[in-house]
Amino acid sequence: EVQLVESGGGLVQPGRSLRLSCTASGFTFGDYAMSWFRQAPGKGLQWVGFIRSRASGGTTEYAASVKGRFTISRDDSKSIAYLQMNSLKTEDTAVYYCVGGRSGVYWGQGTLVTVSS
Amino acid sequence: DIVMTQTPLSSPVTLGQPASISCRSSQSLVHSDGNTYLSWLQQRPGQPPRLLIYKISNRFSGVPDRFSGSGAGTDFTLKISRVEAEDVGVYYCMQATQFPFTFGPGTKVDIK
Numbered sequence: 522e523v524q525l526v527e528s529g530g531g532l533v534q535p536g537r538s539l540r541l542s543c544t545a546s547g548f549t550f551g552d553y554a555m556s557w558f559r560q561a562p563g564k565g566l567q568w569v570g571f572i573r574s575r576a577s578g579g580t581t582e583y584a585a586s587v588k589g590r591f592t593i594s595r596d597d598s599k600s601i602a603y604l605q606m607n608s609l610k611t612e613d614t615a616v617y618y619c620v621g622g623r624s625g626v627y628w629g630q631g632t633l634v635t636v637s638s
Numbered sequence: 639d640i641v642m643t644q645t646p647l648s649s650p651v652t653l654g655q656p657a658s659i660s661c662r663s664s665q666s667l668v669h670s671d672g673n674t675y676l677s678w679l680q681q682r683p684g685q686p687p688r689l690l691i692y693k694i695s696n697r698f699s700g701v702p703d704r705f706s707g708s709g710a711g712t713d714f715t716l717k718i719s720r721v722e723a724e725d726v727g728v729y730y731c732m733q734a735t736q737f738p739f740t741f742g743p744g745t746k747v748d749i750k
Contacts, residue, residue, distance in 0.1 A: 556739070566679075566687065566730055568739035582737045623734050624677045624692035631686050 523547035530632030543619030550600035559615035644742035661731035675734035
C-alpha cells in the first residue's frame with residue numbers, strides 16, 4: 522500500500538522557519554518526481570514546488586510566491602522529501618501536501634502549518 | 639502562467655444521473671515530450687485530494703469506471719456516468735505541463 526506521511530507542521534511566528542518531512546512507502550520513491558502543494562483554509566489547491574527524480578537531474582522548481590524562501594530536497598536512501606520553509610508569512614498558512622508523481626499520483630494526508638503571532 | 643477555468647462551479651446532481659465538468663486552459667497543454675499533463679482530482683469533504691484521471695483520459699488505479707476523461711489541447715471534460723453518494727466533493731483539473739503547475743477553481747458536486 523502506498524503511503525505518504527507528512528510531518529513537521531504546527532504553529533510558527535511570522536519570519537520564523539519550519540521544515541516539513543514526507544516519508545514515503547509502497548512505491549519506488551527514487552523513481553518519482555515529488556511535489557509539495559498547499560491549501561489555505563476553505564480555499565483551492567496551490568502548487569508550491571517540485572523536485573525531479575535523481576535520474577532526471579534532481580533539480581527543483583518553485584512557485585513565485587515561495588521562491589527564495591522555500592527549498593525542496595530529497596533523500597532517496599530514506600524515501601523522504603523535505604520542504605524547508607524560511608521567512609514564513611501569515612499567507613503561508615495552509616495544509617501542506619506531499620505528492621508523488623508529476624500528474625499528482627500519490628497524495629499524503631497533509632500537515633497544517635499556521636503562521637501567526 | 640497557464641490559467642485553468644472550470645464550468646460549472648457548482649453541480650447539484652440527482653443520484654444515478656450523469657454529471658459533466660468542463661476544464662479549459664489558457665494555452666495548449668501539450669508538453670514537448672508529447673504528453674498532455676492534464677489531471678482530474680477529487681477532494682471529498684475533510685479528505686486530501688486523490689487522483690482520478692491523468693494525462694487527459696487515463697483512469698488511475700482503483701478509480702471506478704463511471705469516471706472518464708476526454709479532450710485535447712485546451713479543452714477537457716470529466717464525466718461521471720451515474721453519480722453515486724460517495725462522489726460528493728470538489729473536483730479540480732490540474733495542469734502539470736508547464737511550471738508553475740496550476741489548478742482550476744474547483745467544481746462542487748453535491749446531491750439534489
